[in-house]
Amino acid sequence: MPYVLPDLPYDYSALEPYYRAESLEIHHSKHHGAYVAGANAAHAALQEARQADDFTSLIGLEKSLAFNVSGHLLHSMFWKNLSPDGGGRPEGDLAAAINDSFGSFESFRSHLTEAAVTVPGSGWGALALEPRAGRLVVEQIYNHQDNLAHGAVPLLVFDVWEHAYYLQYRNNRADFVGSLWNLVHWADVESRLAIAEGIAVEVHS
Numbered sequence: 001m002p003y004v005l006p007d008l009p010y011d012y013s014a015l016e017p018y019y020r021a022e023s024l025e026i027h028h029s030k031h032h033g034a035y036v037a038g039a040n041a042a043h044a045a046l047q048e049a050r051q052a053d054d055f056t057s058l059i060g061l062e063k064s065l066a067f068n069v070s071g072h073l074l075h076s077m078f079w080k081n082l083s084p085d086g087g088g089r090p091e092g093d094l095a096a097a098i099n100d101s102f103g104s105f106e107s108f109r110s111h112l113t114e115a116a117v118t119v120p121g122s123g124w125g126a127l128a129l130e131p132r133a134g135r136l137v138v139e140q141i142y143n144h145q146d147n148l149a150h151g152a153v154p155l156l157v158f159d160v161w162e163h164a165y166y167l168q169y170r171n172n173r174a175d176f177v178g179s180l181w182n183l184v185h186w187a188d189v190e191s192r193l194a195i196a197e198g199i200a201v202e203v204h205s
């Protein structure tokens with residue numbers, strides 16, 4: 001199986017009180033686990049379809065591949081974007097890039113907060129590097145895989161599916177997003193920026 005559910009880099013209770021252990025455990029083990037299983041199943045089903053030369057279910061399988069692989073990727077990043085020692089502000093190259101692209105950290109924070117809070121239905125707010133412009137952008141991701149600019153590399157993601165917050169925050173998505181800012185692991189985000197900047201723009205040209 002090509003995909004495996006990664007362990008969290010901290011205990012389920014480590015993000016309390018902003019993220020309760022029960023919420024985090026269900027989110028990681030059940031929801032993320034389902035995307036891992038779904039991504040593996042999509043690969044297996046596509047291989048079967050090729051071997052049988054039967055593509056009658058192809059549209060659904062391609063959607064399942066996009067949905068589940070994207071869900072797995074975003075959750076894997078989300079856990080590492082958070083830390084019991086998170087919060088505060090970015091420093092160094094990341095802080096400079098945010099200032100260049102958004103004017104100030106406050107403008108960026110407002111933009112990403114609003115993008116996450118206003119996702120229609122299920123989705124994510126994300127900070128991403130758009131390599132052709134060489135700028136950071138805020139993306140509003142629908143489900144796990146829609147409304148994306150091709151080639152942009154996500155660096156920081158906020159999960160705003162109801163499963164992410166409903167157990168603890170009920171319908172108050174904005175309170176959940178506000179809490180996430182207290183957990184952001186800026187050193188992780190900055191390391192992703194350095195890697196993303198190293199991905200050749202030529203790949204997308």
Ligand code: MN
Nearest residue numbers: 031159161164
């Ligand atoms: Mn989720």
